[in-house]
Amino acid sequence: MNPSDLENIYATYSGKVMGYLMARLQCRADAEDLCASVFEKVLRKWEEYDEEKASVSTWIFTITRNTVIDYYRKTKPALELDENIASEEAVDDAMLQEETLGELAAALKKLPNDLQTIVVLAYYDQKPLTEIAKIMHLSYGAVKLRHQKALAMLRESMGA
Amino acid sequence: MEKKLRELFDFQKFEKNADLQAVIDKVHARHSALELSDDDVSFVAAAGMPETALKRKRPGEEEK
Structure with a gap:
């Protein structure tokens, strides 16, 4: 991925990623940290992205959601994760459009x-x-x- | 169906589809109207009579 591609993706999706993270975490500082982490993963995994399997939006959503799950597992291991975020099943990409x-x-x-x-x-x-x-x-x-x-x-x- | 709804509403927090957000906002508006805001609560005295919570003007006292 070249820098301008990443810049375009960041410009397009950072608002959505932050919106989701704020809704889940309710803490701006943590949301900003995780947002950075999400885009690091986007950059790292870009070569693996397959547009036939999912739209870019769904792919980035999946990364964001999994990042939140990992965050809760590390920071609140005793907390029983709600069914919505605890599922390890793959998100149904076909449905998430x-x-x-x-x-x-x-x-x-x-x-x-x-x-x-x-x-x-x-x-x-x-x-x-x-x-x-x-x-x-x-x-x-x-x-x-x-x-x-x-x-x-x-x-x-x-x-x- | 329940799993589908959970997934879709979770995705909505990311995608923010305008039509769906309008439905969500209407539901929230219907129910927040039933709840007093903190400001409104401060005007309700313990006895439940709003006017007693307002500062009464004493005779001769000028309004600030």
């Missing part, structure tokens, strides 16, 4: 507000259903049922 995010948006818009709320709070904000129940002033049982209904509707919309 801008297009699929658009499909998810369209599917969510079809849901009634309460079901939309449960999905966003559970999967974006990663809140447990017990906390969502308090936020929505509903019983845990009611939220659990609505959660299942939301998943069924999304499965139908997205063909999952």
Whole structure:
């Protein structure tokens, strides 16, 4: 990779990488350190990148996500990693595309507000259903049922 | 489906698709409207009567 390629990649993706790191770590200093680490890996692994397997965006996201997982393993080994970041399975590159995010948006818009709320709070904000129940002033049982209904509707919309 | 949603929402924190972000922001706005901000809380006295928390002007006292 020549310096101007790296410069272009940094200019294009540093905002996204920092945005993700801040959302995960909530600490700017750590996020900046990890951001530097991500781009060092991008530079080091560039020769291995295969555009037929994944877009550049998905590839850099995968590196970023794995960097966060490694960071948590080193700094908080006693902490049980949440399922979202602990998985060692390869990220499904085919699914992680801008297009699929658009499909998810369209599917969510079809849901009634309460079901939309449960999905966003559970999967974006990663809140447990017990906390969502308090936020929505509903019983845990009611939220659990609505959660299942939301998943069924999304499965139908997205063909999952 | 749950794994797919977790992966997609995690990817959203990176990619920030505008359509999906608009849905997320609407949900957050709906629920933050139900919660008092710290500033709002400071105007609510323990008895729950907002006006008691405001400084009362004494007779003859000029407003600052």
